[in-house]
Amino acid sequence: MNEVRVALVAITKHGAGIASRLAPQLPDAEVVVSEKQAEYLGDFANPRRVYQGALSAQIGELFAAYDQIIFLVSLGAVVRLIAPHLKSKDEDPGVLVIDDAAEFVIPVLSGHVGGANAYAEKVATLLNATPVLTTASDVGKTIPVDILGRELGWQVEAPKINITRVSADVVNQLPIAFVQEAGSSNWWTRPTPLPANIHLFQRFEDVNTEQYRSILWVTHRAIDPAVWQRLDERLVVYRPPMDQT
Structure with missing residues (x-):
């Protein structure tokens, strides 16, 4: 660093x-x-x-x-x-x-x-x-969407409008699916518990996308353009280093 x-x-x-x-x-x-x-x-x-x-x-x-x-x-x-x-x-x-x-x-x-x-x-x-x-995410002790995992080398992949909209959903405590298929499990660094509106999944296929307002997806997978289109401005993807599994 x-x-x-x-x-x-x-x-x-x-x-x-x-x-x-x-x-x-x-x-x-x-x-x-x-x-x-x-x-x-x-x-x-x-x-x-x-x-x-x-x-x-x-x-x-x-x-x-x-x-x-x-x-x-x-x-x-x-x-x-x-x-x-x-x-x-x-x-x-x-x-x-x-x-x-x-x-x-x-x-x-x-x-x-x-x-x-x-x-x-x-x-x-x-x-x-x-x-x-x-800053709302710090005051609310929740996920900072724009810099999540930065200290772990994660790169955020999403249009800026997605980051803005999903950040609002997170701080407004709407139902959020957090899908982690790759990367370090030590991404939650606050001393407080993970907020109750954040729901954890191990595979994207396990998420009922109609049940959650926004989706945070940590993965090495290539994202089908149809998925981006279907989820519109509700999806933010994070890319961990390839040596993080």
């Missing part, structure tokens, strides 16, 4: 203090601080970068250089700073905000695909803070 590139960005005295506290626990993170606040940084081994001028002039470079950007700046200010640089959830880095008292860690951008939700939980644990997650 590729190393996650992380930036801790501070523009206030308190922010520099929190960055100094957090940086040793994230040894690969780079601390990015304004020239005025550099003197408030503590003693740590992490690389540091001191910039001059406005933070707004640094955002484009930060977006290009890092996978996770942790701002020790107010949420409103961060929203305004990053807005001109947003592209898509497939391209944008994860963006997190930590409040000035280090009580809350808020994923702002790319919570799922960019990994900001998971990173927020990690950082919150390190700070003994509260992660503020607003």
Whole structure:
């Protein structure tokens, strides 16, 4: 797995203090601080970068250089700073905000695909803070359709409209058939039980497709175009590595 590139960005005295506290626990993170606040940084081994001028002039470079950007700046200010640089959830880095008292860690951008939700939980644990997650599948402790099995090397195969529609069905607790014919069985990583609306099957042929609103299918099989057409926007397929059986 590729190393996650992380930036801790501070523009206030308190922010520099929190960055100094957090940086040793994230040894690969780079601390990015304004020239005025550099003197408030503590003693740590992490690389540091001191910039001059406005933070707004640094955002484009930060977006290009890092996978996770942790701002020790107010949420409103961060929203305004990053807005001109947003592209898509497939391209944008994860963006997190930590409040000035280090009580809350808020994923702002790319919570799922960019990994900001998971990173927020990690950082919150390190700070003994509260992660503020607003993504429906995380709040509801259910399947994140768009990134299911990503840490296992699974690739999602479906039109975007299918992913959107099936995600809505999952979070709305409609009956979902989960068919696993291949891949690791360790795909459910939450500490809570699998939601009751998710029903497990070992073969697609065992599913009464009229009984379930949507179907998640983990398989190495080639999918007949007629199956895609018959299920319309109700099907999402996952492709595990071929060495996962």
